[in-house]
Amino acid sequence: MSDRAPTLRTALVVASREVSEHARTPLVWVLVIAAVSLAILATEVGVRRAATVSQRFTQMEEERAADVTRNVALTGARVEPSLRVLRTPQPLAMLVEGQELGRPQYWDFGPAGVRSGPALVVDSAYTPTTQPFDVETVIRIVIGLLAVLLAVESVAGERVKGTLLVLLGQPVSPGAVSAGKILGATATLALTIACCALGAIVTIVSRAPQQPGAGLYLSLLAICTAGLTYAVICLSIGMLISTLLTSYRLALTITFAVWSLSALMAPQATLAIGRLAAPVPPYSIVEADRDRLAQRLTETTQRRMGDEYAASLGGPAAWPAKQADAAATRAAEKNLEPIWSVHISSLRRELDTRRTAFDLTEQRQRRLIRRLLLANPVAAFTSAAGDLAGVGDGMAVRWRSAVRAREAVVNEQLFDNRPLTMALVPYVSSRAPDTERRLVVEFRSGPPRTPSDLPAFRLPDQSLRHRLADAASALLVLTGYAAVSVALCVLGFTTREFDLSWVE
């Protein structure tokens, strides 16, 4: 090995030559310009989308404020829009759309539990495109395509021109040559991604109505780093395929086919497979079913309370006299409290059982989709970008936890210990004596409560640190894929015998 050049120096010289050649290749320029233009366009679309979401949010906030003014005497027995928790718009959605438009815009709280508001995609206020168009998509498709082309040209292209043979004829290590090729192409890809990021930043600064803070730019940096890792994986796999196959056309065709199937279909296919393998009933059906159950159980209890009340007061004929007696009425009401308490605890138990079953099903699906996403580098990048932008699954779980915590507070302070309860008291109408009729009798056990009596809703933590924690597993898997694919590429290049028969 003494006649071999120092590996690092060779790698750097080869990398520098690769970059020089890329700078002189028209196709590379076409793809770089396309990537930057599309990144700017995607950010512009994102800025407009964010403006729409923000406008809708402001509108809902105003509606809620008006509702609070209207419902000063909150009964605590019905779903009150004034209790609504609005999901704050994620400003990073202008870079990565993720699940931003598919998640509920708000949550309402009622005696039966939480009811999710509609997602923005089904709201008439916004008509979405069928496919997301954002910076993540541009990196995934255009930068991925550039990486694949650089890979094929770097090995198969050079081989058919004969320059690879000349290069390997020098006293250099093939490992250093392949490392230099990867390094050079990575530098070109990094420059392209940096130009895309710069384009996105300029678009945000010049077009966004509200200037985002430094967090957005740090997140963009993290997304671009994940994008570069994904591009290195595409590059290494493309180079490996080009090394193993002898024909340039075959190498180009197979590399392109593998990449396009993964990049264009993997994220959607992964979700579809996950949903098929571990189906979860739609929220609307689950919530409607739960509401029906709560209504049925509550009505049964109210009837029981009514019966009890009627019995304690005697027959309807005795009511006027008994009702006039405050002590007797209070005693009758007191008898109803245990019935209501038992009802509340059994209702909560029943709802909790259902919710736990649903949560388990959803968790199973979530876990399966997560695993499937991490099994593919393309889907892993999409997942990491979504989590880094705060529009991924991690943030959805955070919001869910925050809403659950709020639900517990609302249940405890408003619905389970209501200031106002009702009983359906039987009575006989003189007009239809054979028909069972019920009279709604309200019992006020305390002063009316308002939403301001409740503690403020605690928003889920959306800081970069938490978003990085959400994306950690995807980023780790992505880095692992990159390390393995680069190692395989270098190994394949080092062990492969290149000869003159491959020169076309």
Added chain:
Amino acid sequence: MYGVLSARRNLEFFNRVDGGGQGLTRHDYYEAMRRAGLPERLFERPVRELGRTFQLLLWIALGMLKNTPILLIDEPTAGLDLHASLRLQDMLIELRTRGKAILIATSDVLFAGRIATRIVVMKEGRRAGELTQAELVARQLQDLYLEYTGQPIPPMVPQPSLARR
């Protein structure tokens, strides 16, 4: 060489890729190309725009830069006109006088006869015979070729159709 890169950039790359060329400047590469006989107007032109002779001269410039003791050249005159062939011949003779060992594989017997000090005739991949420079001077190379290979060089007979014209 890399077609999209300039002659100088190619020279620099192949000189540095194996760890050489430390401290050399752009002008050192220009000087090497100048010494190899490459016209200055081609120094920064992409190699794909250079003819075969100039590409060969570029390789020779690289050999000179690396101070290579031995040059292996395969069919150097293939596709060259007489003028280019003579220019190459002068360059190789100059390198020979500087003490470089040059091994050329060629089917151009006239070219070989003009520059070679030793000639090995190959027939079907085997060595058919060897001549020294003195033997070369004394005998006609075409006759020697015939003697060793058993294949006559076709005589230069004018085509009847062409003669009529």
